[in-house]
Amino acid sequence: MVSNCATWRLIDSGVTDPAYTMAVDEALLLKKVQSKSDPSVPEATLHLYSRDPPAVSLGYFQKVGDEIRVDMCEELGVQVLRRGSGGGAIYTDRDQVIYGLVISGDTLGTIRDSFKVISRGVIETLNLFGLRAELSGLNDITIAGKKISGCAQTRKNNVILQHGTFLIDLDRTRITEILTPSTVKFQDKNIDDVNGRITSLTSLLGYVPTHDQVKRNIVLGFEKAFRVKIEKGSLLQDEIGLVEDLLGRKYNNNEWNFRR
Numbered sequence: 001m002v003s004n005c006a007t008w009r010l011i012d013s014g015v016t017d018p019a020y021t022m023a024v025d026e027a028l029l030l031k032k033v034q035s036k037s038d039p040s041v042p043e044a045t046l047h048l049y050s051r052d053p054p055a056v057s058l059g060y061f062q063k064v065g066d067e068i069r070v071d072m073c074e075e076l077g078v079q080v081l082r083r084g085s086g087g088g089a090i091y092t093d094r095d096q097v098i099y100g101l102v103i104s105g106d107t108l109g110t111i112r113d114s115f116k117v118i119s120r121g122v123i124e125t126l127n128l129f130g131l132r133a134e135l136s137g138l139n140d141i142t143i144a145g146k147k148i149s150g151c152a153q154t155r156k157n158n159v160i161l162q163h164g165t166f167l168i169d170l171d172r173t174r175i176t177e178i179l180t181p182s183t184v185k186f187q188d189k190n191i192d193d194v195n196g197r198i199t200s201l202t203s204l205l206g207y208v209p210t211h212d213q214v215k216r217n218i219v220l221g222f223e224k225a226f227r228v229k230i231e232k233g234s235l236l237q238d239e240i241g242l243v244e245d246l247l248g249r250k251y252n253n254n255e256w257n258f259r260r
Helices: 018-034 070-076 111-128 172-178 191-196 201-205 211-226 237-251
Strands: 007-016 044-051 055-058 079-082 090-092 096-104 134-136 140-143 146-156 159-167 229-232
Touching: 007 018, 007 211, 018 044, 018 055, 018 079, 018 096, 018 146, 018 159, 018 237, 044 211, 070 079, 070 172, 090 172, 096 111, 096 211, 111 134, 111 140, 111 146, 111 159, 111 211, 211 229
Parallel strands: 007 044, 007 229, 055 079
Antiparallel strands: 044 096, 055 090, 096 159, 134 140, 140 146, 146 159
8 A cells, every 4th residue: 555654746637638638647657667766756646637629538459430430529529539548438528527547556456456446536535525436346436326437547567547537417418429339348238228327426416516626525535545645746847748749649640549
């Protein structure tokens, strides 16, 4: 477990370009891998952001045509991006707050163990809203049987990048228009069934929480779960350089995003 007196860095990117958010997440991972023992690199970094314009985030191994309606994405102005982690396709927009956590996996155990440990931060966040959440399966957080947050993870040299969503609200119509769940994952289920298994903070709370409220509770929730202090910081110069490289080479490049 992370040291009780550890200080983590908070990077708050606000509401911003989807490709940029992916590049920042990976840049944080790469810098941590390169400088794992460098005291100038924080023990862990929590990156918070929302996306505008909206985007579909594809898992690394997914085939574009199996998961989304590309024509509808073009018509509706929805970006198509491929992340470096596995998992399913998700629709993201400004009505979600997304977290990316970069942390050494040395003390977090197996992949399953690390999902459990990191999910405590998500559960504590939801507890601060008065909601009782639990980990379901490997990587879903549910409330009364409905999914409120999902996450995906990638590792490089035993440094973990885990990212997940907090749904402030849910545009069910937009999801229906652009996502085509694979017949393997959702066999015998249609898109309405999938939507029926997802809920949002607005639905559960009866009001629309602000981005600042959600982000404040995320910080407090992760501080409580890991017994750390999280302080707002900024990207290192090396990380900024990595972001620029990743945008050009990957996330703003259709050869990467449409590679499968």
